[in-house]
Amino acid sequence: MGEEIKEKPNLSIIALTSFIASFLIARIFTTLNPNIVLISVDYHIHHFWYGIALLAVGGWLGISYQSEKIDRLAAILFGAGGGLIG
Structure with missing residues (x-):
């Protein structure tokens, strides 16, 4: 009850920047290299995972x-994880 709430400035900006960067990198990579696929034991491992x-x-x-x-x-x-899912 007496705990103080700690502010965490800039974490949302860091997460958003990371989200946008990973989203763009994943999209650009898959657009430029559509035939590169990671397959392990007959399973396609998608960037979603x-x-x-x-x-x-x-x-x-x-x-x-x-x-x-x-x-x-x-x-x-x-943020990067969200970008790969998005």
Whole structure:
């Protein structure tokens, strides 16, 4: 009840920048190289799954640790994961 709410400035900007960058990189890469596909044991591994993994790791880091560096890393991973899914 007496806990102080810690402000985290710029994390939304970091996440948004990371989202836009990964979204554009994924789209440009797939447009320029449509025949490059990662296949493992007859399964096509789509960038969607990388995005889910990055979202999970970024969310876990953001919830589990209270460090300014970790918060920035979590925002980058979360934004990049969202960009790969989007």
